[in-house]
Amino acid sequence: MTDHPSRAGASPFRQLSRRSVLAGATASAVVPVTAMNGVPAAAAPAKRGDTRRITMYAEELPNGLIGYGTSPGEATVPGPVLEMWEGDTLEIELVNNTDRKLSIHPHGVDYDVDSDGTPLNASVNEPGQRRTYVWHSHGPYKAKGNRWMPGSAGYWHYHDHAMGTPHGTEGINKGLYGALIVRRKGDVLPDRRFTVVFNGMTINNRTAPDAPLFRARLGERVEFVAIGQGDLFHTFHMHAHRWTDNRTGMLEGPHDTSPSIDNKDLNPGSSFGFQVIAGDGVGPGAWMYHCHVQFHSDQGMAGIFLVLNEDGSVPEGAQAALDRYRDQG
Known part of the structure; x- marks a missing residue:
C-alpha cells in the first residue's frame, strides 16, 4: 500500500472510525503493480532486468497545483512512486495535458541527453505533446584501477525541469515531483x-x-x-x-x-x-x-x-x- 497524496487539499482530519481509517491509503499508483514474495501488488517492483513502459500524465489540479499521474484524471501531489530493480530500464511516455511547457527529470539513474528533461537539451513537453523519456539503472561494478563503482540502488526522486524557468522552479512549486526507488536484489519490501x-x-x-x-x-x-x-x-x-x-x-x-x-x-x-x-x-x-x-x-x-x-x-x-x-x- 502507498501514500495518500492530495488532489483537492481537503483536510484528512475528519472523525476517524474503525472502518474508515485506512480508506484512501492506496490513492497514489506505484509502478509496477505486479505481486512478488507475498507483498501486496502495489508494493512490488518488476523482475530484475526488465524493460517496462508506462504512460504518465501531467494535469492541472485544484488550488493552482499541477501533478503527475498514471491515468487521465488521476494526477496527484506527490506523483506516483516509480520503482525499478538495479538493471531495469523504464520508458516513460509523458503526456502534457496542461497549457504550459514541462518535463520529467530523474535523480540517481542513467539517461542520455534526449531524456535529460531540460530545455538545455530540448528534452521537454510542449502543451499537448507526448514524449518518451528512457531511464536505465545498473548494479555495482568493478572499474579500471581496481575501483568498485556504486550501483543505482537508492531512494531518489523525479521532478519537472522546464516550467517557468530552465530549472522547472514553477513546476516544482506547483507539485510536479515524486519518488523514484531503485532496489537491489535482496532488499526487503514494505507493507x-x-x-x-x-x-x-x-x-x-x-x-x-x-x-x-x-x-x-x-x-x-x-x-x-x-x-x-x-x-x-x-x-x-x-x-x-x-x-x-x-x-x-x-x-x-x-x-x-x-x-x-x-x-x-x-x-x-x-x-x-x-x-x-x-x-x-x-x-x-x-x-x-x-x-x-x-x-x-x-x-x-x-x-x-x-x-x-x-x-x-x-x-x-x-x-x-x-x-x-x-x-x-
Whole structure:
C-alpha cells in the first residue's frame, strides 16, 4: 500500500472510525503493480532486468497545483512512486495535458541527453505533446584501477525541469515531483509506503492541520521516502521511530555499525528513505513527524503518522490527539 497524496487539499482530519481509517491509503499508483514474495501488488517492483513502459500524465489540479499521474484524471501531489530493480530500464511516455511547457527529470539513474528533461537539451513537453523519456539503472561494478563503482540502488526522486524557468522552479512549486526507488536484489519490501516532500514551507504542498496523515497498523513494515524541494533547508524528524543512516534504513547484520537516527537533513534536491516497524517498542498512537527547524514546524511543517491497533481500530487517545493537532494548526 502507498501514500495518500492530495488532489483537492481537503483536510484528512475528519472523525476517524474503525472502518474508515485506512480508506484512501492506496490513492497514489506505484509502478509496477505486479505481486512478488507475498507483498501486496502495489508494493512490488518488476523482475530484475526488465524493460517496462508506462504512460504518465501531467494535469492541472485544484488550488493552482499541477501533478503527475498514471491515468487521465488521476494526477496527484506527490506523483506516483516509480520503482525499478538495479538493471531495469523504464520508458516513460509523458503526456502534457496542461497549457504550459514541462518535463520529467530523474535523480540517481542513467539517461542520455534526449531524456535529460531540460530545455538545455530540448528534452521537454510542449502543451499537448507526448514524449518518451528512457531511464536505465545498473548494479555495482568493478572499474579500471581496481575501483568498485556504486550501483543505482537508492531512494531518489523525479521532478519537472522546464516550467517557468530552465530549472522547472514553477513546476516544482506547483507539485510536479515524486519518488523514484531503485532496489537491489535482496532488499526487503514494505507493507506500506509513504512519500514525504518538504517543498518550501510545505509538506507535499500542504501545511498543518492539512499536512499528510499517514496510517499503518501496529507491526507493519512501513517505508518512508523523504525528498527535499524548493529553496529552504530543513531537517526531517520522526517521533518514537528510528532508522539506520545507510542506503536502506535497516541494519544489514549484527556487525553493521551504521548509526541509528531519528532526525536527518532534508535539503533542496536531496532524498533518502528508510523502513520502520510501525509502533515497534512504543505502541500504537498518533506520532508526529515534522521539520525540526523550529519556526518551520511552528508555521505548519508538521504532520501525523497514525499507528493503529493490529485490527485496524483507532487506539485509545489517538482521536483526541488528532483533534488537538487540528485545533493547533
